[in-house]
Amino acid sequence: MSDRFELFLTCPKGLEGLLIEEAVGLGLEDAREHTSAVRGMATMETAYRLCLWSRLANRVLLVLKRFPMKDAEDLYHGVLDVDWQDHMLSDGTLAVEFSGHGSGIDNTHFGALKVKDAIVDKLRTPQGDRPSIDKLNPDLRIHLRLDRGEAILSLDLSGHSLHQRGYRLQQGAAPLKENLAAAILIRSGWPRIAAEGGALADPMCGVGTFLVEAGMIAADMAPNLRREQWGFTAWLGHVPALWKKLHEEAVERAAAGLAKPPLWIRGYEADPRLIQPGRNNVERAGLSEWIKIYQGEVATFEPRPDQNQKGLVICNPPYGERLGDEASLLYLYQNLGERLRQACLNWEAAVFTGAPDLGKRMGIRSHKQYSFWNGALPCKLLLIKVLPDQFVTGERRTPEQRQAEREQAAYDQTPNEPQERKFNKNGNPIKPTPAPAPVIEQPRLSEGGQMFANRLQKNLKAMSKWVKREGIDCYRVYDADMPEYAMAIDLYHDWVHVQEYAAPKSIDPEKASARMFDALAAIPQALNVDKSRVVVKRRERQSGTKQYERQAAQGKFNEVSEGGVKLLVNLTDYLDTGLFLDHRPIRMRIQKEAAGKRFLNLFCYTATASVHAAKGGARSTTSVDLSKTYLDWARRNLSLNGFSDKNRLEQGDVMAWLESCRDEFDLIFIDPPTFSNSKRMEGIFDVQRDQVQLIDLAMARLAPGGVLYFSNNFRKFQLEENLAERYAVEEISAQTIDPDFARNTKIHRAWKITAR
Template sequence: MSDRFELYLTCPKGLEGLLAEEARQLGLNEVREHTSAIRGDADMETAYRLCLWSRLANRVLLVLKRFPMKNADDLYDGVHAVDWADHLAADGTLAVEFSGHGSGIDNTHFGALKVKDAIVDKLRNREGLRPSVEKVDPDVRVHLRLDRGEAILSLDLSGHSLHQRGYRLQQGAAPLKENLAAAVLIRSGWPRIAAEGGALADPMCGVGTFLVEAAMIAADIAPNLKRERWGFSAWLGHVPALWRKVHDEAQARAQAGLAKPPLWIRGYEADPRLIQPGRNNVERAGLGDWVKIYQGEVASFEPRPDQNQKGLVISNPPYGERLGDEASLLYLYQNLGERLRQACMGWEAAVFTGAPELGKRMGIRSHKQYAFWNGALPCKLLLFKVQPDQFVTGDRRSAQAEAAEGEPRRQAPVASEPARLSEGAQMFANRLQKNFKQLGKWARREKVDCYRVYDADMPEYALAVDLYHDWVHVQEYAAPRSIDPDKAQARLLDALSAIPQALGVDPQRVVLKRRERQTGTRQYERQATEGRFQEVNEGGVKLLVNLTDYLDTGLFLDHRPMRMRIQREAAGKRFLNLFCYTATATVHAAKGGARSTTSVDLSKTYLDWARRNLALNGFSERNRLEQGDVMAWLESAQDSYDLIFIDPPTFSNSKRMEGVFDVQRDHVQLLDLAMARLAPGGVLYFSNNFRKFQLDEHLATRYVVEEISAQTLDPDFARNNRIHRAWQLRLR
């Protein structure tokens, strides 16, 4: 076997340049970059050193052979020609991984099977011994990569991927792979800072991946020093003496590094469930003296008390993949930026983010950015120098520019000072405050603490902002295609930054939803699973809303006047609520003294919610909840009702019902069935929010029909008088 080998190192997409630089330093020659990989040549000692010391690679592959390949027979013959007895015993175990396609191989499983057959046939001996397949922990792991008609046959010296260091047995919901974390640290300048004796703090440390990787860099510990099983451990070409030499050198360097005074490396995590797993990971890495993890929010994390100590603040904020997360993320970034300005003057900072537009909201100008990939998600690393001349004020000019113009230099804001607003955000805040002042008086008089304070008053800020007691529910309307998405996003972030100040609410109590045109039952679909309900008041009743789990909240604010009308008219009457949703109208009817109520809906989830609403107000008796398709229920119903309310969805196609309900097509049949259940002298109220809806004109020949839409709008919906339409129907 040759003294020098071609090596192929794989890595996450985007790390090729960093890995090439690292591999050169570890002894790899003639380095060339490929997509998610590099290659070069080296001796066996360098191959071992790359396995042990690479902080960035996923795998180290030793190339056995390259050969042209036109079809499956060429594949078999090329692999079979290798002297496999140099690599694997006849009764050994192997695993095969195949990538690429073409040359008659369109299925990777078929390609891997061909490679396996060629190896097994080559090694089968006269006694019938032959290698067997072992996918988890084989003696030899073989890779074949097909690239434009060339087959590259390799042995995997790594075994399990090198990013699996072995210390992280417990992890959070969205863990950063260890080699990606190391790459972010290297790009952030941590090796330089650590060599100078600098400190490191991670204010959102999760289970401590950045902290452990940083400590291993600072203490000169090979990232895979504790790995016991390698891809070469049972390989017949393995040279144990050479490996021991490389390993002993790394062991000595780690001992010397750990003998130095430890650097100040600290992590802070708000979620108490992650504290102990993070500390366990630190202990498994043997870095308990170097790394400490504390529970704390972003706004409370402290750098090293020694004011002369400088270093790096590094963070990987949550990406916000659930409904409503974007608002809380904005405030998280703002808090991080504020904390940096307050407590980390002179430090460097690095934010690894999947939402780089939020990084612009930190109030500090990023002096350098790097593109990365976290799996399939494009990300950016934003680098900052925490210096006054990098701070961004409300009008987006630096303190340095202000001083140059002769203006007084602004100091970093103190904890009690609200974030400076941009010109657009201030304009939005002014309108919001004006509306809040006017509507607040009306809401207090009507005993309402949930109402709309803004509804796309300014076209460029296409939002609906609703107050639910001390929470704010924000809905972003879909922007027209003519609007630049980046500009729309900037305006949204401006509005979100203004809302807490304008309305005087906790930023953590602002929830954002993106509302688009709804079809079917999408408006009722579950979006998250927090299960967090808030109690609100409306006209003397208490109602439960959920701002996070569904696109709608459980309370349609625009129907408040209709609910109040039902409360006023319900005394002594039998009330029927069809498509009842969470039965808020039923609660009002019960409050008004209804003799009995019946509420019908197809969803068990919303009927359970309705039951809680009734119980919250002490109305558990004489209030019947029926689960079923409304149309089918009406066809079989026998009872009569004095007061009926119907507010159907525009469309419904639930699996529990036959066919599809379309309010425009089916409203005549629906109303005829419902009017058949209306007692003499009774009233039926019908409403819907389909903007193009037209009530069938023939209904007026059978019933007394009066449109009452204008009477069912409160001041908070005065600007949006097409939010719904409503009619009153009586028997002739």
């Protein structure tokens, strides 16, 4: 065999430039870039060194042969022509990977099969021995790449992908591959910072991939030092003595690196479930003395070991997968920016993000950006120098102020040097006056964000007297007042519930997203609430019972007050919160009229109207709903107010329940869904179609002199005219709209119905 070989090093898309620098440094000659690969010439020693030391490659492929091919027969004979007895035993195992198409081969499985057949036929013995297939741990892994009519046949020296270092047996929901994490660290300048003795901190470390890769770089550890199985282990061309020499050299370098005083490398993770897996990964990598992981939120992140230590803050914030993640992600980036400005002055920072627009919300400029791919997702690496003149704040500074800040920052970055000491007349040294700490300001809102904040504050002020007079602490403060900011914002005591209306298809998604972020940035400042108490959901056209379906599973209830009663709301788990704010006037009317009466609440949901009736002195309340979940919630609402007695909860289909009921009631409230097709009910309920039957059944249960209130929020609903022929029907919609819904008078319609 030749002393020099052609190698192909594959890598994730976007890492080619970094990989060619690394590979040349490790001995690759005549190197050239390809898409997701680097090609060059190397000795066997260099090939082994690349396997052991490449932090960026996926695979190291040793090219066995190149040949032209026009069809499947050319493929078969080209592979058959290789002296396979020089590479593997006749009873060995192999796996074949095929990439590309053309030359009559459009199916990679068929192409791989032809390659396998040729190898097996070449090695088949007269006794019938032949290689077998093992896709998991073969003796040889063969790769054939078809590129514009040329077949490139290679032996995979790496075996399993080189990004699999072996330390990360436990991982989080969406971890970075190890070689991508290493590339990000290299682009961020970590090798330079580590050589200068700098620190590293990751405030969202997950299971510690950045930390371990950074530790291995700093300690001069070969990334694949601990790998036991290689693609060349059973290869007949393997040179064990040469491999042993290189491996021993890497072991010695790692031992020397780990013997140095460890750098300060720390990770912080909010999810307690990831702390121990992260620590286990660090221990498997042999870096427990260098790396520590703690539980902590980004908002309280404090990276500095001491005032003089500088280094790199690096992180990969979550990208967001569920509707409503926009708020938590925006505030996460804002918190990150605040902590950088407050606790990391003169550090460097690297933020790897799949949402670059959110990176602009940190309140600090990036001086350089690099494009990467995380799988199929385009991402950006934002590099930041945490210096005052990079802060985006609410105060505009003069050029003189900016220059003074730059000079102060430059002074802070200079090494400690002996300074001239001054003494007072008694001969005692005078302590120098420390430079004042920089004032950290809130990021300035965009023009649109400030306009939105002004509207919120105006609405809040306009409703303040009414809210105080009525004794309520949950109400709507904004409802698409400005068409370009299409959302509803409700206050629930000291929480904010935001419902984003889906933008029309005619609106540019990027503009809609930018406006959403502007609004979310403005909400905490305008309403004076903590960012962690803003919950965002997207409201789209609903069908069936979708609005009642569970969206999350946090199970957190908040207590709010209204008209002297306490009610429980859940702001996170469902599209609706358990309290329809627009029905407040009807609930208050029921409370005033309920004294001594038997109250029936149909489609009761969480029975908030029943709580008001009980508060008003109802003789009894009966609440009917098909959902056990909401009846349990209703029971909690009643118990919270001390109304457990004489308040009945009935699970069942309302129509069927009314047909079987023989009781009388003095006051009835019906707020049906627009449409329902629950598996627990017979047929399908449609409020427009079934209104007459529903109202007739309910009126049959109404005692003489009783009142039925009927309401629903179906925008196209029309009450059947013939109902007015049998009953006294009065529309009271205008009387059931409070000031917080005055901008949206079509939120519901309501009628008062009595017997003639």
